[in-house]
């Protein structure tokens with residue numbers, strides 16, 4: 468677990484759940500095959516390795532998580548967030564809520580035990596537009612199989628957590644936590660802005676998978692992005708706000724706490 472940083476009423480730590488290795492073929496581009504080829508050449512390695520993160524927020528009303536990692540369901544290289552929680556002295560029963568950025572396995576599967584809830588006392592706050600989309604089983608046939616996991620997660624989430632699933636709308640969620648829509652990766656993909664005033668923290672889920680490429684070229688995307696053009700537009704919009712408002716940024720696949728800076732027509736990261 469990273470050293471905790473304070474944002475408003477919350478002490479926030481990053482937990483690394485593991486490293487996910489995506490085949491280079493999964494790297495894509497929202498504009499053209501030529502641009503995709505250039506991004507692949509610029510990366511220059513056969514896999515795109517990325518941290519998978521979850522976040523612990525210690526606040527006045529207890530312990531919250533943003534995202535939940537993979538649990539034991541993606542093999543031994545992942546799911547290490549559970550050990551990290553235990554090492555920090557946090558038991559599953561201590562977690563009062565989990566805020567999900569979207570309904571993908573590396574963010575939501577950690578909610579589940581072998582049977583039932585892994586976090587027996589937690590409410591699960593999930594973006595309403597993702598619940599609406601992935602909760603509609605009739606839509607599953609309209610997306611390719613490799614992007615259909617969200618439907619299984621929505622069904623399992625509702626079956627396991629029942630009325631503890633709380634649909635989140637854009638705007639204030641709790642005092643000091645605001646949901647910001649950033650669609651593209653999924654239809655209802657949200658980030659959570661933590662704290663008050665200057666220097667807030669934006670936990671942006673899967674807005675970015677490969678910072679070293681996507682800050683400089685927001686059109687770089689992944690095949691798991693449901694709507695690549697919308698995802699690129701969300702990146703431009705959020706990078707602009709984050710740099711202007713001096714937000715600290717982190718996310719599902721960002722290492723540590725970063726600052727987004729405008730650099731001419733593009734953006735870059737520096738450690739926050």
Ligand SMILES: [Zn+2]
Nearest residue numbers: 569571652673
């Ligand atoms: Zn995702």
